[in-house]
Every structure is written in C-alpha cells, then in structure tokens.
Amino acid sequence: MSVGEDPVVVVGGGPAGLACAVELRRRGVDEVLVLDREACAGGIPRHSAHQGFGLRDLHRVLAGPRYAQRYVELARESGARVQEEAMVTGWSADGALDVTSPEGRETLRASAVVLATGCRERPRSARLVPGSRPEGVLTTGQLQQLVKLNGEHVGQRAVVVGAEHVSFSAVMTLVHAGADVVGMATELPRHQSFALFRAGAALRYRVPVWTRTALAGIHGRPRVEEVELLDLDSGQKRRVACDTVVFTADWIPDHELAVLGGLELDSGTRGPRVDTGLRTTRPGVFAAGNLLHGAEPADIAALSGRHAAVSVSRRLAESEAWPERGVPITCTRPLQWIAPNSVSAKIQPPPLDRFALRSAAFVNRSRIEIRQDDRPLWSGRVARLTPGRSRALPATWITRVDQNGGPIIVALATPGH
Amino acid sequence: MPDRDVVIVGVGVVGAAIARDLSRFELRCTLVEAAPDVGTGTSKANTALLHTGFDAKPGTIESRLVRRGHELLSEYAPRTGIPLERKGALLVAWSDEEQSALPGIIDRAHENGYDAIRGVDVEELYRREPHLGPGARAALEVPDEGIVCPFTTTLAFATEAVLAGCELRLCAPVAAIERLEGGGFRVDTGTGSLTARYLVNAAGLRSDEIDRMLGYDGFMIRPRRGELIVFDKLSRPLVDHIVLAVPTSTTKGVLVAPTVFGNLILGPTAEDVEDKEDTSSTSGGLAYLRSEGRRIVPGLRDHEVTAIYVGLRAATEHADYQITIHAPEGYVCVGGIRSTGLTASMAIAEHVRSELGAAGLPLRPRQKLPGLRMPNIGEAFLRPFARPDRIAENSDYGRVVCFCERVTRGEIVDALAGPIPAVDLDGLRRRTRVLMGRCQGFFCGAHVAALLAEARGSS
Numbered sequence: 001m002s003v004g005e006d007p008v009v010v011v012g013g014g015p016a017g018l019a020c021a022v023e024l025r026r027r028g029v030d031e032v033l034v035l036d037r038e039a040c041a042g043g044i045p046r047h048s049a050h051q052g053f054g055l056r057d058l059h060r061v062l063a064g065p066r067y068a069q070r071y072v073e074l075a076r077e078s079g080a081r082v083q084e085e086a087m088v089t090g091w092s093a094d095g096a097l098d099v100t101s102p103e104g105r106e107t108l109r110a111s112a113v114v115l116a117t118g119c120r121e122r123p124r125s126a127r128l129v130p131g132s133r134p135e136g137v138l139t140t141g142q143l144q145q146l147v148k149l150n151g152e153h154v155g156q157r158a159v160v161v162g163a164e165h166v167s168f169s170a171v172m173t174l175v176h177a178g179a180d181v182v183g184m185a186t187e188l189p190r191h192q193s194f195a196l197f198r199a200g201a202a203l204r205y206r207v208p209v210w211t212r213t214a215l216a217g218i219h220g221r222p223r224v225e226e227v228e229l230l231d232l233d234s235g236q237k238r239r240v241a242c243d244t245v246v247f248t249a250d251w252i253p254d255h256e257l258a259v260l261g262g263l264e265l266d267s268g269t270r271g272p273r274v275d276t277g278l279r280t281t282r283p284g285v286f287a288a289g290n291l292l293h294g295a296e297p298a299d300i301a302a303l304s305g306r307h308a309a310v311s312v313s314r315r316l317a318e319s320e321a322w323p324e325r326g327v328p329i330t331c332t333r334p335l336q337w338i339a340p341n342s343v344s345a346k347i348q349p350p351p352l353d354r355f356a357l358r359s360a361a362f363v364n365r366s367r368i369e370i371r372q373d374d375r376p377l378w379s380g381r382v383a384r385l386t387p388g389r390s391r392a393l394p395a396t397w398i399t400r401v402d403q404n405g406g407p408i409i410v411a412l413a414t415p416g417h
Numbered sequence: 418m419p420d421r422d423v424v425i426v427g428v429g430v431v432g433a434a435i436a437r438d439l440s441r442f443e444l445r446c447t448l449v450e451a452a453p454d455v456g457t458g459t460s461k462a463n464t465a466l467l468h469t470g471f472d473a474k475p476g477t478i479e480s481r482l483v484r485r486g487h488e489l490l491s492e493y494a495p496r497t498g499i500p501l502e503r504k505g506a507l508l509v510a511w512s513d514e515e516q517s518a519l520p521g522i523i524d525r526a527h528e529n530g531y532d533a534i535r536g537v538d539v540e541e542l543y544r545r546e547p548h549l550g551p552g553a554r555a556a557l558e559v560p561d562e563g564i565v566c567p568f569t570t571t572l573a574f575a576t577e578a579v580l581a582g583c584e585l586r587l588c589a590p591v592a593a594i595e596r597l598e599g600g601g602f603r604v605d606t607g608t609g610s611l612t613a614r615y616l617v618n619a620a621g622l623r624s625d626e627i628d629r630m631l632g633y634d635g636f637m638i639r640p641r642r643g644e645l646i647v648f649d650k651l652s653r654p655l656v657d658h659i660v661l662a663v664p665t666s667t668t669k670g671v672l673v674a675p676t677v678f679g680n681l682i683l684g685p686t687a688e689d690v691e692d693k694e695d696t697s698s699t700s701g702g703l704a705y706l707r708s709e710g711r712r713i714v715p716g717l718r719d720h721e722v723t724a725i726y727v728g729l730r731a732a733t734e735h736a737d738y739q740i741t742i743h744a745p746e747g748y749v750c751v752g753g754i755r756s757t758g759l760t761a762s763m764a765i766a767e768h769v770r771s772e773l774g775a776a777g778l779p780l781r782p783r784q785k786l787p788g789l790r791m792p793n794i795g796e797a798f799l800r801p802f803a804r805p806d807r808i809a810e811n812s813d814y815g816r817v818v819c820f821c822e823r824v825t826r827g828e829i830v831d832a833l834a835g836p837i838p839a840v841d842l843d844g845l846r847r848r849t850r851v852l853m854g855r856c857q858g859f860f861c862g863a864h865v866a867a868l869l870a871e872a873r874g875s876s
Contacts, residue, residue: 039816087802100815101815101816102808102815103815105803120859122721123859126721128707130697130699130703133725133727142858142862149864149866150867219697
C-alpha cells in the first residue's frame with residue numbers, strides 16, 4: 001500500500017524510530033527503512049545498564065542493553081530494514097535525504113520521513129561554566145559509554161551536576177566504575193527524582209545532594225582538581241576537590257536535521273513543532289520520541305514512535321493532504337513546555353491520549369488553565385509539578401480549538417482568575 | 418663543530434613557518450618543542466583571522482610583515498589544502514564618537530599600503546548583514562580580510578618541514594642554552610641536548626625567557642588573555658562577514674566572525690594576566706562577551722554555545738614585534754608576535770631566513786621538495802563524508818564517528834598515523850575537528866578515546 005516505490009525513511013534507530021518501524025510494518029507499509037548513524041542501532045538504552053525498560057510498550061521489564069537489542073530484533077523480524085552506520089547529513093534541494101555510509105554517499109527519496117533523532121545533554125560549554133578545560137569533564141551519555149567500552153576506570157572522586165533521575169543513574173554508574181561520588185549539585189531547592197532513589201543514594205552510597213548550589217567553576221590541569229560551588233542563597237563560594245565532573249540532564253533535542261529541513265521549532269521544547277498526529281510543519285515529515293522535547297523514558301519515546309506510525313500509514317493510504325500549520329500551543333512561566341505543541345485541523349488524540357507538560361520550577365498542586373483568545377478550553381488541577389518530569393494533561397479540549405483563532409496558552413491559574 | 422645548522426625553539430605557527438622555509442634549503446634543522454604536539458600554545462587559540470594589516474601601526478615591522486604574510490598565506494593555503502576563506506570584514510561604528518574615528522582608520526589603511534578599504538553607509542550595511550543589532554551608524558568594508566584554520570596552518574608548515582627532513586623533537590622543554598667555543602649553541606632539553614650553529618627563538622609566551630638564557634633583556638612577555646565563545650553551527654546564517662569593532666588605544670574590541678568550521682565566534686576579551694599557563698575562562702569575561710554579542714547580533718541569544726576557549730597573546734611592553742638578529746653569533750629572537758602572527762608567519766619566516774643568510778647561513782636550494790596536501794577540515798570544500806570517491810577508495814571515509822562535526826573513522830585513522838601523528842584527544846581535535854561540536858563527546862567521546870588508545874597502544 002505504499003505510494004510508489006520510495007520507502008518510509010525513519011531517521012534514528014532508538015526506541016522511537018524502531019517502534020515506529022515495527023508499527024508501520026504491522027500496518028502494512030511495505031518498504032520501511034531505519035537509518036541509524038551508530039555502529040549498533042538501539043539508541044541511548046544500549047549503554048543504560050540498569051533495569052526498568054519496556055514496561056509500558058513491551059509489557060515487561062528489561063535492562064537497557066537488552067531492551068535496545070530486543071527492539072532491533074523486533075524491527076528486523078517485522079520486515080523493516082535497519083541500516084547501521086548510515087548517517088543522514090542533510091536534505092538535498094528536491095527534498096530527498098543525503099546519506100553517508102560505508103557503502104557510499106547517496107541521495108535517498110522517501111514517501112514519508114520520520115525524524116527520531118533523540119536528544120542529548122547540554123555539555124559544560126553550553127552551560128557556560130567558566131574555568132580551565134581539563135580532562136575528566138563528562139556528560140552522563142559519555143560516562144556510560146566510557147564505562148561500557150573501557151570497563152572500569154573513569155576517575156576517583158566525582159561531582160555530579162543535576163539531581164534528577166538520570167543524575168542518580170550517573171551516580172550508580174560512577175560507583176560501579178569504582179569512583180566515590182562526593183556530591184550532587186542542583187540549583188533547585190530539592191532533588192527531582194523518586195524519594196526512593198534519593199534515599200538509596202544517601203544511605204547506600206552516602207552521596208549528599210547540595211541544593212540551591214550552582215557550579216561556578218572547574219579548575220585543574222591537565223585533569224580536574226577541584227570545582228567551585230556557589231550557594232545561591234548566601235552567595236558563598238566553596239571549593240570541592242574532585243577529578244571528575246559529570247553534567248547530567250539539561251536535555252536538548254538533537255534537532256540539527258530538523259532545522260536544516262526548515263522545520264519550525266517550538267521555543268519551549270527546542271524540538272520541531274508537531275500537531276497531535278506528530279506532523280511537523282514540513283509536509284511529509286513526522287517527528288517522534290525525544291527529538292520532540294527533553295528526555296522522557298524510553299518506553300514513552302517508543303509509544304510516541306508507534307503513534308507517528310499511525311499518522312504516516314494514514315497519509316500513505318489515503319493520500320491525505322498535509323494540514324495547515326495549526327494553532328500553536330505555548331506555555332507561560334514557570335511552565336516550560338508542552339508537547340505536542342500545535343493543534344491542526346486533523347483532530348486526533350496525541351500519543352497516550354495526553355499532552356506532556358513540564359515546569360521549570362517546583363509547583364505544588366495547582367490549577368492549570370488552557371485558553372485561546374481568552375476563551376477557556378480546559379482547566380483542572382494537576383498534582384505537584386517537578387522540573388524535569390512530565391505531567392499528563394487531558395486532550396479532550398482539542399475539538400474546541402478554533403483553527404482561525406490565536407495561539408493556545410497554557411498557564412498556571414492565578415488567584416482571582 | 419655543531420652537529421646541526423639551525424635549531425628552532427618553539428613549534429607554534431611562527432617556529433613551524435621558519436622551519437618550513439628553511440627546509441627548502443640544504444640545511445640540517447631541528448625543531449624543539451616543550452609540548453607533546455605542535456601548535457599547542459597561542460597558535461591554537463586565537464580569532465583565526467587572515468589580516469590585511471589595514472589597522473596596523475604604520476612603519477612597524479608588524480605592518481610590513483602582516484601585509485606580506487597575507488600575500489604569502491593566501492597563495493600557500495589553497496595550494497596545500499589549508500581552509501581559508503576571504504569573507505571580507507565590516508568595521509562597524511555604533512556611536513558618533515566611533516563614526517568620527519572612521520576617516521582616520523581609512524587614512525591609516527592607506528599609510529599601510531592598503532587601498533581597498535571603503536566606507537559603507539547604514540543602508541548597505543544592514544542589507545549585507547541584516548541580523549546586526551540596531552544603532553549602527555556607518556561602517557568600513559575591508560574586502561581582503563579573511564578567516565583561516567589555525568590548526569591546519571601550523572600543522573602544514575611543520576609537516577612540510579618534517580617531510581623535507583627537518584627533525585622534530587617534542588616533549589623537549591629547553592632547560593639551558595650555552596654558547597659553544599668557536600661559534601654556535603648547545604641547547605639542553607628535557608630529552609637530551611643538541612648543538613647548532615644558528616639558533617632561532619620562536620618560543621612564543623616563553624620567548625623572553627629564552628632570550629634571557631642568552632643574556633639579553635630586550636622585552637618582557639605580558640600574556641594578554643582573550644576569551645572567545647563559539648556558537649552552534651545553526652547560528653552561522655546570522656553573520657556572513659567578519660564584523661569588527663572600532664579599535665581603541667587598548668583593544669581591537671569584540672568581533673563576531675564566521676569560522677572555517679561553519680560556526681560563529683564572539684570575542685576576544687583582553688586582560689593582562691601574570692600566569693603564562695592561565696587559559697581559564699572567567700564568569701566576568703563570559704558575561705561581558707554575551708552582552709556584547711546580544712548588542713552586535715541579538716539573534717545570538719537564541720543559539721546554543723558549542724565551546725569556550727581562551728588564548729594568551731604574547732604581548733610585550735613594546736608596540737611592535739620583537740624580532741632581533743644577533744648576526745655575529747647567529748641568534749635570532751622572534752618574540753612578541755601577537756594576534757597577527759598567524760597571518761604574518763610566512764613573512765616572518767622569509768624575513769628570518771634572509772637575515773640568517775646575511776649572517777652567513779649558506780642557502781642552497783634543495784632539488785627535490787615534498788608535495789604537501791593537508792586533509793581538508795574546512796566547510797568551504799567537500800569533506801570526506803560527502804565525497805563518494807573517497808568512500809569508494811576506503812569505506813572508513815563513510816563511517817561517521819563524530820556526528821556533530823561529521824568526522825569519519827578514516828580521517829581519525831589518518832591523523833593517528835600521519836607524519837606528525839596526534840598523540841592525545843586535543844591533537845585529534847585540531848587535526849580532524851572530532852569532539853569540537855555541539856555535543857562535546859556525549860555521542861562519540863568514548864569511541865574516539867578507544868580509537869586513540871588503540872593507536873597509542875600499538876605504536
């Protein structure tokens with residue numbers, strides 16, 4: 001049932017891309033090609049050597065590497081082609097994809113493109129942390145790969161920047177690699193993970209969480225010797241000796257290909273703007289998974305990929321016209337982003353039937369209002385908002401959006417409203 | 418009898434250029450360098466501009482050598498594969514006071530023998546650079562200013578010298594120098610000593626210390642720190658010229674410029690420091706640059722920062738290069754080469770060679786010279802990942818390892834095995850761009866470290 005002979009090309013073979021490919025095949029799309037730039041497809045879970053993957057998509061619990069491997073198997077078993085060491089470097093003038101692989105350089109035409117290029121952590125430089133530029137400054141992604149590839153040793157004494165789920169995961173990796181974790185520094189007033197993780201880190205590894213603490217400098221040559229910590233309340237600085245600094249979280253979508261393709265980005269997520277069917281602003285191009293926003297768990301990314309496959313197959317089968325840009329959804333502070341972030345004339349539920357909402361600050365149980373041109377679309381209470389963790393908002397209101405109206409605003413209800 | 422003709426202390430861009438120039442003659446030359454690689458000091462951390470010298474102080478050695486160096490490097494770079502792009506500069510006046518300084522800058526350019534400078538009105542300025550911030554009054558266009566890859570330039574010079582037979586001693590910090598009876602010098606380094614009839618001091622930030630080892634006291638290096646911010650490649654469409662500020666008596670000001678790697682840079686700051694190794698960035702410096710960036714190109718606010726780097730200029734108490742020829746004893750001091758040194762390097766080498774010749778160094782041209790073609794790491798030409806011919810020849814050029822910078826396994830293998838191989842991650846960065854991109858190693862850091870360890874383990 002595909003249009004012509006061009007395959008559906010899925011860019012990125014992590015959970016979102018692979019789950020999308022499996023679902024496309026299940027829906028009868030003949031030619032599905034997943035391009036992954038790494039030597040082994042599977043995405044970030046390949047080197048997340050802990051349990052907890054697969055609950056909501058595969059209905060089982062696997063360790064990261066096993067989960068990644070399972071998805072590659074599922075995609076191949078489904079009849080999708082998964083090509084590794086194949087990197088899409090850009091778009092040719094006529095809208096095809098430029099691909100580099102050991103087989104050569106080719107221009108690939110696609111009947112539809114699904115971008116599933118994931119996200120990454122902002123490194124030290126993007127966070128503008130001053131000081132010298134020594135060895136021993138890492139992100140969690142690099143740390144986990146170093147430990148997996150090079151085995152044990154990464155350092156003796158580490159400071160972890162951040163205190164969300166992935167930060168605790170970095171602590172575990174460091175401890176397993178034989179390092180002492182001196183502390184975790186977060187600018188927020190408390191950590192953002194499960195109480196259980198925090199208690200585990202405190203009791204088992206004796207790792208303190210330094211709250212309201214900024215990393216003000218890194219010093220040492222050629223390796224890290226100490227970091228400078230700034231207490232945001234008192235303004236006091238202190239120095240802590242360490243030889244390793246791991247920057248965690250502070251995710252940014254790996255959106256280069258999206259930008260090069262002229263896709264509109266959402267200023268909150270920094271990912272491509274998509275409607276509830278995960279259509280981008282460029283006809284024929286869909287986006288899924290953590291390219292859409294800061295990291296969600298792998299199974300949520302996979303379900304997003306599966307959701308995109310529904311829209312892709314519908315487009316191929318019905319030669320559906322691409323909807324107009326749609327009405328953008330924006331957040332006001334302290335709310336940080338919402339995804340999906342537009343409502344087009346193609347009214348369909350978002351992935352998991354919900355919008356994901358993030359806040360930049362802790363907000364206790366509060367009322368959220370969604371409005372368009374001062375017309376309330378929805379309001380309701382949500383449980384506590386925690387930075388770095390998503391809250392679900394229902395999608396019941398999307399039928400009431402006026403396609404000719406102004407932007408949709410999501411805000412905390414202020415007293416008096 | 419000394420066992421060599423010339424020893425050159427320091428393998429930054431200047432030392433390497435001198436070695437390259439001398440290697441074209443029948444001479445036994447040795448380069449000694451304290452660091453484990455070439456080009457690890459001031460030469461690697463600067464604004465990477467190809468200057469015309471339009472704003473130099475007329476009548477100085479610097480003015481003459483920058484102008485000549487521009488000519489020489491403009492010819493050498495395309496021939497050997499050094500990324501160089503003649504983007505042209507726009508020097509922007511943002512106030513009445515700055516605008517009133519423009520005629521003087523034109524006069525000075527003419528005094529320096531540069532006539533292509535011309536005034537640009539506000540309308541043309543904003544047409545050519547539509548993303549500039551509001552408030553520009555007028556500008557000057559300097560069409561021959563360019564951008565050049567500082568890493569490839571130094572490496573090309575050193576490689577050509579080594580291929581022609583010049584000896585390169587790395588990890589060899591100079592501990593002492595003594596004069597030999599009957600002429601010449603003995604240079605003691607951390608890895609042994611050597612003797613040479615002629616001595617060239619191109620030690621950059623340490624050039625004053627080498628000078629003092631020989632009993633001279635002509636100048637003192639006062640490192641001037643410059644912090645620079647590199648913006649994500651996605652910001653590149655914001656600016657297409659080198660956007661210069663109106664210089665003051667103390668600084669050339671903060672510029673925004675494209676790089677040959679396809680980024681934008683913003684900087685530098687200018688701060689005198691004591692420590693010759695203090696290449697630390699500061700919160701004050703970064704805050705200042707960001708506010709300048711927002712003023713000059715407000716759109717930079719929405720772009721991610723890819724890297725921050727810091728260089729130390731080899732400034733002295735004098736307003737000119739400190740090039741001194743001690744002809745009778747055969748010692749040349751090339752000190753105080755400031756930020757224009759990258760442009761001037763080949764002219765400095767030409768000058769030093771002719772002075773050495775006048776001092777008695779026999780200059781018989783070599784019959785056979787090595788051909789040199791450096792791997793292209795610039796954006797203006799196709800890189801291996803985009804070349805079907807290279808991938809067909811070796812599939813490793815189709816294996817992208819560093820995704821952000823599109824560096825292939827083939828290029829990394831080449832850099833680890835070249836005439837002057839990379840010995841550490843920084844060396845690999847400078848030769849290939851690996852790890853220089855927006856993720857700073859999130860995706861490929863471990864992979865690259867493993868490739869390096871493998872090559873180091875087997876060598």
